[in-house]
Amino acid sequence: MAEVKKYEEPRIGVFVCHCGTNIAGSIDVKAVMEYARTLPNVIVADDYQYMCSTPGQNKIAEAINEQKLTGVVVAACSPRLHEPTFRNATKAGGLNPFRFEMANIREQNSWVHMHQPEEATSKAKDAVRIAVAKASLLEDLVPKSVPVEKAAMVVGGGVGGMQAALDLANAGIKTYLVEKSPTIGGRMSQLDKTFPTLDCSQCILTPKMVDVYRNEGIELLTYTEVEAVEGYIGNFDVTLRKKARGVITPAEAEVRGIVGGGCTGCGDCSEVCPVIKPNPFELGMAPRKAIYIYHPQVSPLIYTVDFDACVKCGLCVEACGDKKAVDLEAKDEFMTVKVGTVVLALGYDIFPIEKKFEWGYKNYDNVITSLEFERLICASGPTGGHLVRPSDGETPKRIAFVLCAGSRDSTGVGKPYCSRFCCMYSLKHAHQIIEKIPGAIPYIFYMDIRSFGKMYEEFYYRIQNEGAKFIRGRVANILEDPVTKNLHVNAEDTLLGRPIDMEVDLVVLAAAIQPSAETEKTRRLFGVSCSQDGWLLEAHPKLNPCGTTTAGVYLAGVCQGPKDIPDTVAQAEGAASAASIPIHRGEVELEPYFAQCMEDKCAGCGMCINQCPYSALSLVEKDGRTVMQVTEAKCKGCGTCGGFCPGGAIWMQHFATPQIIAQIDAFLLGGEQ
Amino acid sequence: MAVKKDYKDQKLSEKLRDRKYYIPDSNPEFIKDVEKIGQTAAHMCYQCGTCTGSCPSAPRSSYRIRLFMRKSILGLEEEILTDPDLWLCTTCYSCTDRCPRDLAPTDAIMAMRNLAFKRDIIPRNFLQTVQLIYKSGHGVPNNDANRAARKRLGLDEEPETTHKYPEYLPGIRKILDHYRLKENADRILAQGE
Numbered sequence: 001m002a003e004v005k006k007y008e009e010p011r012i013g014v015f016v017c018h019c020g021t022n023i024a025g026s027i028d029v030k031a032v033m034e035y036a037r038t039l040p041n042v043i044v045a046d047d048y049q050y051m052c053s054t055p056g057q058n059k060i061a062e063a064i065n066e067q068k069l070t071g072v073v074v075a076a077c078s079p080r081l082h083e084p085t086f087r088n089a090t091k092a093g094g095l096n097p098f099r100f101e102m103a104n105i106r107e108q109n110s111w112v113h114m115h116q117p118e119e120a121t122s123k124a125k126d127a128v129r130i131a132v133a134k135a136s137l138l139e140d141l142v143p144k145s146v147p148v149e150k151a152a153m154v155v156g157g158g159v160g161g162m163q164a165a166l167d168l169a170n171a172g173i174k175t176y177l178v179e180k181s182p183t184i185g186g187r188m189s190q191l192d193k194t195f196p197t198l199d200c201s202q203c204i205l206t207p208k209m210v211d212v213y214r215n216e217g218i219e220l221l222t223y224t225e226v227e228a229v230e231g232y233i234g235n236f237d238v239t240l241r242k243k244a245r246g247v248i249t250p251a252e253a254e255v256r257g258i259v260g261g262g263c264t265g266c267g268d269c270s271e272v273c274p275v276i277k278p279n280p281f282e283l284g285m286a287p288r289k290a291i292y293i294y295h296p297q298v299s300p301l302i303y304t305v306d307f308d309a310c311v312k313c314g315l316c317v318e319a320c321g322d323k324k325a326v327d328l329e330a331k332d333e334f335m336t337v338k339v340g341t342v343v344l345a346l347g348y349d350i351f352p353i354e355k356k357f358e359w360g361y362k363n364y365d366n367v368i369t370s371l372e373f374e375r376l377i378c379a380s381g382p383t384g385g386h387l388v389r390p391s392d393g394e395t396p397k398r399i400a401f402v403l404c405a406g407s408r409d410s411t412g413v414g415k416p417y418c419s420r421f422c423c424m425y426s427l428k429h430a431h432q433i434i435e436k437i438p439g440a441i442p443y444i445f446y447m448d449i450r451s452f453g454k455m456y457e458e459f460y461y462r463i464q465n466e467g468a469k470f471i472r473g474r475v476a477n478i479l480e481d482p483v484t485k486n487l488h489v490n491a492e493d494t495l496l497g498r499p500i501d502m503e504v505d506l507v508v509l510a511a512a513i514q515p516s517a518e519t520e521k522t523r524r525l526f527g528v529s530c531s532q533d534g535w536l537l538e539a540h541p542k543l544n545p546c547g548t549t550t551a552g553v554y555l556a557g558v559c560q561g562p563k564d565i566p567d568t569v570a571q572a573e574g575a576a577s578a579a580s581i582p583i584h585r586g587e588v589e590l591e592p593y594f595a596q597c598m599e600d601k602c603a604g605c606g607m608c609i610n611q612c613p614y615s616a617l618s619l620v621e622k623d624g625r626t627v628m629q630v631t632e633a634k635c636k637g638c639g640t641c642g643g644f645c646p647g648g649a650i651w652m653q654h655f656a657t658p659q660i661i662a663q664i665d666a667f668l669l670g671g672e673q
Numbered sequence: 674m675a676v677k678k679d680y681k682d683q684k685l686s687e688k689l690r691d692r693k694y695y696i697p698d699s700n701p702e703f704i705k706d707v708e709k710i711g712q713t714a715a716h717m718c719y720q721c722g723t724c725t726g727s728c729p730s731a732p733r734s735s736y737r738i739r740l741f742m743r744k745s746i747l748g749l750e751e752e753i754l755t756d757p758d759l760w761l762c763t764t765c766y767s768c769t770d771r772c773p774r775d776l777a778p779t780d781a782i783m784a785m786r787n788l789a790f791k792r793d794i795i796p797r798n799f800l801q802t803v804q805l806i807y808k809s810g811h812g813v814p815n816n817d818a819n820r821a822a823r824k825r826l827g828l829d830e831e832p833e834t835t836h837k838y839p840e841y842l843p844g845i846r847k848i849l850d851h852y853r854l855k856e857n858a859d860r861i862l863a864q865g866e
């Protein structure tokens with residue numbers, strides 16, 4: 001295969017698509033078709049309303065048969081959209097599907113040159129000429145099939161990751177669920193109730209957490225992070241760092257020969273620990289010890305030592321006694337697992353809203369965030385569910401909710417997007433204070449109430465009916481009365497056209513959200529792109545919202561963009577389903593765009609080896625000579641080595657030097673070769 | 674186009690005037706002029722009210738910066754340029770500091786004032802300020818009370834400006850003359866007498 005081919009006499013068919021008026025509206029399709037007939041090697045040229053339709057595809061197959069074509073060119077939309085379609089049509093006509101070449105005359109032409117029909121037509125002719133030049137040199141290629149490891153990995157154990165892991169495991173796939181914190185549950189376990197049904201968040205989440213823990217198909221790895229990733233779809237080798245937890249599970253105890261040992265979650269250790277730290281789960285509003293659990297419902301129920309805080313006094317070891325669960329000498333451990341596919345469910349963090357100085361968060365005691373509100377209104381939270389003013393512990397009566405706090409903000413300090421669930425949870429918060437605090441009035445400062453989901457608008461209706469006051473205006477600034485610690489909320493009631501100075505007891509900022517802290521690092525390890533705002537990029541915003549452009553890696557939940565629990569769970573199920581397909585098929589086809597070594601030209605210098613970003617190249621002995629060898633399954637066809645090799649010994653299949661030169665010539669010489 | 678009904682009584686005519694918004698009453702070019710002079714994308718205003726909520730003028734007057742943004746988008750040129758509120762901005766830039774769409778409402782207002790001045794619509798006190806600057810280099814010249822206060826604070830009676838260095842006044846006058854500001858101020862003020 002790795003030899004420069006002697007080509008048969010090329011016989012090319014060209015098909016120009018109208019795409020309704022998408023293309024024909026600005027390009028003279030007939031003229032392009034007529035022009036194609038004048039090009040060297042072109043045996044037949046045709047045009048059609050919709051080449052992607054069945055009759056359109058049949059034209060290709062028929063022409064291949066009747067005219068004994070050796071290559072096919074379709075001038076239409078982007079290859080991302082219909083290359084697979086036309087490859088299939090080429091195959092149906094009996095040709096190797098890689099003998100197809102596409103000329104994009106829609107996205108890169110008719111759509112951008114809508115008002116320059118003449119220039120657009122001449123550009124389309126160029127594109128066709130270039131494609132014909134390449135098609136004349138195309139060769140048969142065979143995709144490579146590689147086996148798929150029958151295991152999957154889900155990174156992130158929030159509600160999205162839990163759902164994906166459950167679905168995968170229940171579909172019979174061994175699944176590793178990797179969570180960086182000591183427990184699964186994510187943000188949802190911090191919430192009190194959930195809109196629009198107002199069911200208790202923990203009550204609906206805990207059973208799922210237990211399911212995950214009990215499910216035999218799931219290997220739950222908490223307090224664990226992804227350290228390195230190698231490989232490709234079907235065969236990812238993922239190295240994990242199991243952070244030193246300082247406490248062993250009963251299973252681990254058994255391995256160490258400690259009979260009946262390991263953490264039972266009794267909490268005796270925590271009782272005696274002298275070190276007190278703020279509990280991040282309670283957003284620092286409640287204490288925890290250096291040996292701790294986040295909250296009583298954690299899963300797994302295993303304590304964790306915070307080695308940054310621990311003074312190694314050994315009291316916990318004593319308290320734990322014969323269970324011998326505490327191991328103060330624990331070190332990080334590494335393990336490597338092989339999986340076929342991966343789902344990323346990395347969730348989100350709250351935007352540091354103190355950066356918007358005008359609202360005084362972290363400066364004024366009685367300005368809190370919505371997530372802090374969730375903990376304060378929650379019966380298992382730091383105040384036992386009594387909403388209080390941080391300044392004096394009093395029950396607030398007048399409470400202002402600041403919507404779009406840091407969202408829909410183009411200043412650079414803040415986020416340009418809508419965080420999508422803050423309208424709804426602020427309505428929920430309004431309901432909660434009306435329900436819990438007699439006489440309390442919620443004032444909701446909003447720009448638009450976005451209640452788009454099922455039963456959401458009805459929820460809005462309900463909360464308005466319960467007495468919440470809505471003020472249409474974004475809050476300009478907040479000032480604190482230094483004596484009473486009351487807050488003056490300044491805004492304009494834009495419907496009245498009147499400035500407001502509203503004195504309230506408590507302000508709740510519905511702060512924007514942003515990708516979680518480790519998202520950037522983790523996505524790079526898996527080679528997943530992100531959009532400008534940092535959220536992970538789906539393969540297609542409409543038609544492939546769970547996939548990524550890295551084969552075998554899928555997305556679930558907020559890490560792909562803000563979404564509430566129903567949408568998170570729905571996407572997680574979609575991602576799990578997509579991730580299970582290659583595993584159930586058992587093998588995947590890789591595009592055959594591999595580099596090939598032309599051994600007679602290779603000097604065995606090995607300089608290409610380090611150039612390859614995917615470690616796909618190595619040196620081997622062959623017939624007494626040292627030559628380069630490509631591990632095809634690892635090669636992504638990026639062409640780095642091909643462009644680099646000083647001896648020109650690397651043949652990039654489907655993007656070979658003669659093919660590219662022919663394209664350049666066709667463009668520069670205007671087809672007058 | 675607004676429907677005109679002629680009542681004999683002038684007051685009644687005004688009271689019952691057609692107040693609907695009709696597209697032909699608006700000038701779509703107006704917002705473009707505002708953006709060109711003000712160098713801000715005023716058409717991107719989403720009417721959140723942060724500007725008015727920040728504005729020190731708003732609580733003490735009927736001036737609503739947000740409404741000027743709105744009207745300029747809709748091209749209500751006549752209404753804007755003839756509205757005395759246009760001149761109530763203090764140019765404190767609080768709105769510009771906070772606008773979440775990163776607009777500069779202050780500069781949009783300045784642009785609209787520019788356009789009004791082109792049509793000789795401008796309050797007399799602004800023109801008197803022009804005359805004062807021409808005369809002294811100051812919109813608010815030094816006075817005896819100030820001089821006494823400065824002295825008490827251990828400062829020179831005259832500040833480090835044209836008051837102390839009147840030799841720079843011709844330069845300032847040259848600028849004002851170049852833009853025919855003084856000439857126009859004198860002319861408009863004379864008309865009003």
Ligand SMILES: Cc1cc2nc3c(=O)[nH]c(=O)nc-3n(C[C@H](O)[C@H](O)[C@H](O)COP(=O)(O)OP(=O)(O)OC[C@H]3O[C@@H](n4cnc5c(N)ncnc54)[C@H](O)[C@@H]3O)c2cc1C
Pocket residue numbers: 155156157158159160161178179180181184185186187188191193194195196224225226345346347348370371374421425428516518519522556557558559563564565566568
């Ligand atoms: C104040 C507030 C109230 C809300 N109320 C509601 C409501 O009433 N109803 C509703 O439907 N939605 C509500 N939401 C939205 C809800 O929180 C989210 O939709 C949901 O939590 C998204 O789940 P997730 O799994 O995508 O992300 P998360 O819950 O953020 O979970 C992500 C998990 O991944 C882990 N992780 C992150 N990075 C890594 C990494 N690199 N390696 C390993 N693990 C990692 C995290 O530790 C976390 O456990 C509310 C949100 C807020 C802020």
Ligand code: SF4
Pocket residue numbers: 269272273274275289290291305306309310311312313314315316317328
């Ligand atoms: S050894 Fe560390 S974790 Fe244990 S009780 Fe002492 S300080 Fe706490």
Ligand code: SF4
Pocket residue numbers: 403404405407408417418419420421422423424448449450510
């Ligand atoms: S969901 Fe509502 S509060 Fe949140 S950013 Fe969007 S519009 Fe603003």
Ligand code: SF4
Pocket residue numbers: 717718719720721722723724725738739742768771772773774775776778
């Ligand atoms: S703050 Fe900006 S976006 Fe908001 S109303 Fe004023 S000008 Fe418009």
Ligand code: SF4
Pocket residue numbers: 724727728729730731738761762763764765766767768769778779782
């Ligand atoms: S710059 Fe003018 S419009 Fe803006 S806040 Fe200040 S006074 Fe109001």
